[in-house]
Amino acid sequence: MAEALSQPVSFYQAKTGLFSWIFSTDHKRIGLLYFYAIISFFLVAMSLGFLMRLELIAPGETIMDAKTYNQVFTLHGVIMIFLFLIPSVPAFFGNFLLPLMIGTDDVAFPKLNLFSWWLYVLGGIFALLTLVVGNGPADTGWTFYAPYSVKTGTNVTMAVLAAFILGFSSILTGLNFIVTIHRLRAPKMKWFQMPLFAWALYATAWIQLLATPVIGITLLMIIAERVFGVGLFDPALGGDPILYQHLFWIYSHPAVYIMVLPAMGLISEMIPTFAKRTIFGYKAIAYSSLAIAFIGYFVWGHHMFTSGMSGPARVIFSVLTFLVAVPSAIKVFNWVATLYKGSINVKTPLLFSLAFIFQFLLGGLTGLVIGALATDIHLHDTYFVVGHFHYVMFGGAGFAFFGALHYWYGKIWGKMYNESTAQIAFWLMFIGFNVLYFPMLVLGIMGMPRRYYDYLEDFTTLNVVSTVGSWILISGIILMIYNLIVSRKKGEAAPRNPWGSTTLEWQTPSPPPLHNFDATPVVPEGNPYDHKQNKSE
Amino acid sequence: MANFVLANSGHNRDDEASKFGMWLFLFTELLLFGGLFLVYTIYRYLNSEAFLHASYELNVIMGTVNTVVLLTSSLTVALSITALQKGHVKLTMWLLVATILFALTFLVIKYFEWSAKFEHGLFPGMDHYEHLPAGEKMFFFLYFFMTGLHGLHVIVGGVLLGFVMRDIKKKKTTPDNYVYLENGGLYWHLVDIIWIFLFPLFYLIH
Amino acid sequence: MADNTNSRHLPGDPKEHHIVPYKFHIGIWVGLIILTIMTVLVSVMGISLVAFSVITAMIIASAKAVVVANYFMHLKYENKLITWLMGVTLLLFVVFISFTAFDYITR
Incomplete structure (x- = not known):
């Protein structure tokens, strides 16, 4: 408490008023602007997911017809991917934490940072406008596969435009982070003294920068196709739809690493803190981030095994896909090795991290099943795929996001959350998640295809189980959000370093002052997670 | 305490960071056009006869003149940086004026080229175009799409250089602080490099 | 928001700004024009062997791009x-x- 008296003015109090937020160039405020937008979109898309599960509680038409269902899953995918998963960790946690972690006061281009947020908002508005303008939201799936996306009467043009603008926003965030990490690290911080989250952001930023332009131009081609009807991807007019799939996945496969790599970075921050142990294999984790980013560019064809791609190309893409498993496994082994013989402090962020490891493992292993050419032919476009990517994306990236929200809650909002409520929310989410998505893996093996509003009677039981899981999961999420909102007012004041962490952001008051630090941060010598040096706790 | 400033503040002037950022942006531009070059490559491979036939419709002389115009504009931008570094502000301004005039020349020539294609009905949706074989349609669509996008970049580049000129007039860009001119120049050269590839791909491969 | 005018220098940064002489730039430009003329001549008067024509055109274009990047864009001095x-x-x-x-x- 004595500490609270000596606290300088926090960045919240430094300036006030609406304009001090929406035109702020402070990375912390921009991060929070992203957060509030991202979490709103998450809740919208979550509600859409809830409706889909409700439709699937029984065979036949339950609450919506086929076309509506198609539109709902498309919008669910578009929002979750372009407006939640891609910006979630980099644009919110990255913006807020990166400058703090590397001991500087802002990103390299603060105005550009604000501009990216405005682009994000614009893209979000376009995505939501598809609901009310024209013939309703797109019904193509988030992949906008041609030639259907060129021919459908729904509002594909606007949805595609939204994705294009959001891509631009993502590029500028990546660009900003790369320059920030190269130029603005604390004078004594060498590359291999950076926190692993910064490494993860760095690797991610390169994907954002070098993969996103390809989707940008692809989406422009879809718009041009819809306007001029040239048949660029229409076999009836001499085009090739598989070329569209190549272009789309050249971006979208690396993009799945935009979603999960920074989440892995968050886990690498939380595990050593709650195990009170120096992270195992620091360099291996740092390099594996770069390796995942790099190898991710070589494997896009594994999304196209049943598209009619040539045999040799399929084999090569399948083999290359297995390479990604190596750096991913390196990370998992290192996290587990860090926990081994650690002095484990079971707090909500650790629970989310452990859930991440478990669910990412399942998502990763099921990924190998569909990365293998032979098994994919059987499982392609079934619920197995839906289960797989929800395990990686929600069970992985989503859980890391929520865990990190608890871990840095005190740093960001200056109050501590209520631990026991948070743990109840966690268990609801963990149980709900697995009850919701595990049956999907089984349904997929049984042969239930994805993207239909209807299914055979045989699949009913597991679908009911899955829908009930969605209710448990959503009640967990609501409880978590309720807890975080209440704690904002009623929580105890957060000290500088509530968890005994070792990275630089914990050396400054919670919440930080306008220029981040009230004294030059001390960069620990050697490994940034050296818990032997840290005896303050 | 309130005015504590770090040595590595993000608000310091850092020309190297600005240039680095510009280069990273140029990488994204390369890959943006890269997607189109990919489409071009695949369709050229699938329709080589049709592409060859269609490419004879383009005017090599106009293409060549435009290439020379753009290369010369690249020279004037490069010279303008040297001029500003040496403190010759007036010369810098004249060289930038020349660059923008070259940009306009390029666009005017492009306009005449496109008009000629329009007169022949070669734009998607027009009469002649609709009767072409599929491969040739592809060629003309890509021609309009890629040169159109490039033309857009020429306009953006010219406007950027216009802003740099305003900055020089306002003495914000000076012989000691010319990173905006350098970045504007970098963008302009990129526009040139894209054209260096577009020119042979559409006009010359016979 | 102290607008500090101290420029930051990190390892690998060029120590001083390299000023490229006017004449050098003009020489580069002459080279580029010659390459342009070459590539046009190969196309107009050259052999009508498509594969060959693609390869020469791309080699010349790449050479031009490298020259522009290295000298006009100062990549060599960065x-x-x-x-x-x-x-x-x-x-x-x-x-x-x-x-x-x-x-x-x-x-």
């Missing part, structure tokens, strides 16, 4: 890092094109 990263970008571009083309060639 931090070597940028050259390396440019290499990575181009490598990825080559991967995109070659992997996709591989699918079509082997179909």
Whole structure:
């Protein structure tokens, strides 16, 4: 408490008023602007997911017809991917934490940072406008596969435009982070003294920068196709739809690493803190981030095994896909090795991290099943795929996001959350998640295809189980959000370093002052997670 | 305490960071056009006869003149940086004026080229175009799409250089602080490099 | 928001700004024009062998691009890092094109 008296003015109090937020160039405020937008979109898309599960509680038409269902899953995918998963960790946690972690006061281009947020908002508005303008939201799936996306009467043009603008926003965030990490690290911080989250952001930023332009131009081609009807991807007019799939996945496969790599970075921050142990294999984790980013560019064809791609190309893409498993496994082994013989402090962020490891493992292993050419032919476009990517994306990236929200809650909002409520929310989410998505893996093996509003009677039981899981999961999420909102007012004041962490952001008051630090941060010598040096706790 | 400033503040002037950022942006531009070059490559491979036939419709002389115009504009931008570094502000301004005039020349020539294609009905949706074989349609669509996008970049580049000129007039860009001119120049050269590839791909491969 | 005018220097940054002489730039320009004339001549008067014509056109265009990047864009005088990263970008571009083309060639 004595500490609270000596606290300088926090960045919240430094300036006030609406304009001090929406035109702020402070990375912390921009991060929070992203957060509030991202979490709103998450809740919208979550509600859409809830409706889909409700439709699937029984065979036949339950609450919506086929076309509506198609539109709902498309919008669910578009929002979750372009407006939640891609910006979630980099644009919110990255913006807020990166400058703090590397001991500087802002990103390299603060105005550009604000501009990216405005682009994000614009893209979000376009995505939501598809609901009310024209013939309703797109019904193509988030992949906008041609030639259907060129021919459908729904509002594909606007949805595609939204994705294009959001891509631009993502590029500028990546660009900003790369320059920030190269130029603005604390004078004594060498590359291999950076926190692993910064490494993860760095690797991610390169994907954002070098993969996103390809989707940008692809989406422009879809718009041009819809306007001029040239048949660029229409076999009836001499085009090739598989070329569209190549272009789309050249971006979208690396993009799945935009979603999960920074989440892995968050886990690498939380595990050593709650195990009170120096992270195992620091360099291996740092390099594996770069390796995942790099190898991710070589494997896009594994999304196209049943598209009619040539045999040799399929084999090569399948083999290359297995390479990604190596750096991913390196990370998992290192996290587990860090926990081994650690002095484990079971707090909500650790629970989310452990859930991440478990669910990412399942998502990763099921990924190998569909990365293998032979098994994919059987499982392609079934619920197995839906289960797989929800395990990686929600069970992985989503859980890391929520865990990190608890871990840095005190740093960001200056109050501590209520631990026991948070743990109840966690268990609801963990149980709900697995009850919701595990049956999907089984349904997929049984042969239930994805993207239909209807299914055979045989699949009913597991679908009911899955829908009930969605209710448990959503009640967990609501409880978590309720807890975080209440704690904002009623929580105890957060000290500088509530968890005994070792990275630089914990050396400054919670919440930080306008220029981040009230004294030059001390960069620990050697490994940034050296818990032997840290005896303050 | 309130005015504590770090040595590595993000608000310091850092020309190297600005240039680095510009280069990273140029990488994204390369890959943006890269997607189109990919489409071009695949369709050229699938329709080589049709592409060859269609490419004879383009005017090599106009293409060549435009290439020379753009290369010369690249020279004037490069010279303008040297001029500003040496403190010759007036010369810098004249060289930038020349660059923008070259940009306009390029666009005017492009306009005449496109008009000629329009007169022949070669734009998607027009009469002649609709009767072409599929491969040739592809060629003309890509021609309009890629040169159109490039033309857009020429306009953006010219406007950027216009802003740099305003900055020089306002003495914000000076012989000691010319990173905006350098970045504007970098963008302009990129526009040139894209054209260096577009020119042979559409006009010359016979 | 102290607008500090102290420029920051990191390892690898060029120590002083390299001023390229006017004459040198003009020489580069002459070279580029000659390459342009060459590529046009190969196309107009050259052999009508398509594969050959594609390869020469692309080699000349790449040579021109390298010259523009190295000298007009001062890549030669910048931090070597940028050259390396440019290499990575181009490598990825080559991967995109070659992997996709591989699918079509082997179909």
